[in-house]
Amino acid sequence: MSGIGAGGIILLVLIALLLFGPNKLPELGRAFGRTLREFKSGAREIMDDSDAKDKSRVEVSTAPDTEKTNKRLPE
Template identity: 70%
Template structure:
C-alpha cells in the first residue's frame, strides 16, 4: 500500500485515466506546471516562515512591517540564494 491508501491498482488506473483525458503530448506540460506551482508554494511558505522568525535585539522595540521597502531600509539580507 502506498501513496496515502490509493494502492498500486488505483495509481495505475489514475495514470491510464490521465493519459486518456490529456494525451501523451500534454502530460509533460502538465507535470512541469504542477512542479512550478509546488516550487512557488514552497518558496512562498519559506519566505513567510523566515519573516516570522524572532529577530534579535530589544524586545520592546516596535516590530517592522514585512514589505520589501523595510528589507532594503534595514540593510540586512535574509534571502538565501
C-alpha cells in the same frame, strides 16, 4: 494510514492519459512542478519572515535599558 496505493496511482495515470493524451502529460507535469516549487518558495519566505520578526522581538525585549544604566545615583 490509508493511501492511494500502487493500483490507485496506475488508475489515475490511465485516466489522465485518456483525458489529456500522451503529448499533453509532460507539459502538465512541468506546470505542476513549477507551481509546487513556487508554493514551497513562498511558504519558505513566509516562515523566514515570521522567524525574523520573532527573533527581532526577542532581541528588543532582552536589550538592556540604556536610560536606567546611564543614570547616576545622587551623591
